[in-house]
Amino acid sequence: MGPVRYRILGTTQAIRDDGTAVPVGGARLRALLTVLALRPGRTVPAAVLVDEVWGAEPPADAPGALQALIGRLRRALGSGAIASADGGYRLTAAPDDIDLFRFERLTGDGARAHADGNAAKAADLLDDALALWHGPALADLPDRTAEAARWDARQLDARRTRLAARLALGLADTVLPELTALCDAHPLDEPLQALRLRALRDAGRPAEALAAYDHVRRDLVDRLGADPGP
Template sequence: MIFTLLGPLEVHFDGELDLPSATKIRWTLAQLLLRANQVVDRSAIIDELWGEQPPRSALTTAQTYIYQLRKRYRARFSGPFITTRAPGYVLHADPAEIDTFVFERLTEEGGAALVAGDAVRAADRLRAALALWRGPVLSDIPAGPILTPYITHLDEIRMRALRMRTLADAHLGRYRELIPELRFLTHAHPYDEWLHEQLIVALHAVGRRADALETYQRLQRTLDRELGIAPSQPLHQLHHDVLVGVERPRSAEHLLQSMP
């Protein structure tokens, strides 16, 4: 079976979608999948599904959801799918079958390759990691207090993977390919100085110095108007270097250290 959470929750068996229709059963499944092979406390399931004022029947209802998940998927597994283990339940699954685990593994491999100076492998691993995303994490489930931190964690790892893949592609001289993506990202994150820095560097590297300077000026205006601050010293120095036509060497180690 394949479980995907980087987008709407989906469960695939032999290429066919096999997912409960009831939202709260899917919601319960999502909690167990994000902590696959670990104990998920019953109280956490109840807090997630009903918040601070659960109904008196919450425990019985949660147990019913677990029963329905066991019944639905028990024939798909040679061993147990969900077992009871105090103070809650454990969903047993191969991490290679859950996209969140695969995503984190590929991101770690890509980061390690980048640190080791293997930009080709880094770009490959990180691109594969990012390709797993089909939209916002669990976009069809109304995340509560337990799921929300997991979703935030995955979103942050995705942004780091995107930054590292940008560095790997830049190290390989793929500046022209990076420019459209970096333009989109700087518009989506108008206060992110690091992304603007990468766009300025890419534009300068392909001979578009005027566009690079305009990118800096746009960021400068945005920061001043919205936050009352000026660009950081590294960006100010980069702006000066573009003005005078200087291209500074940018080692992978230095760039990694500069990442937010």
């Protein structure tokens, strides 16, 4: 089998170079691939794999069950995809073979381009980064709450920066629907709210911007007991 790329920003998938998916059936198998893909090229101790794949209910013969699962994953991906070393296993992939790490690289590049005043480059990079998401992060990880929350926050940061870049490009009317939806979902996110006010102003709707500001101010006072920041 040729090179494989992995998706974990959504349901866990393995994708060949030609775009076809490698069948990775079964919740446990996808969970195992997710745990390994979170640490590409690094050996993950067997005990960590058992803990993250089975959680509080490991099988009676956990080492044997893990070996059986590794065998199934090797048959699906190719024998060289999973290496054994030092009491554990590693996915023989580079970080850029994993969508999560490509997302991290692209968002970092996009944020730097935005900070440098290159809004067009920032918007393009962040479009590419956000296009990598195909559902909730780490959807097949059994205990995903804490780790997924971190990546969900990174996605929101990327969306916020992309919207700021598009606003800098004079696309206020275009960004308003997404901004409005995000502000409704995150009413206490002041940077998002500030972007929406700027977009309303730039779209020639200053009365709506002032009314929206008053609503945000009252909402923050009611919920947090504090006025908005400068």
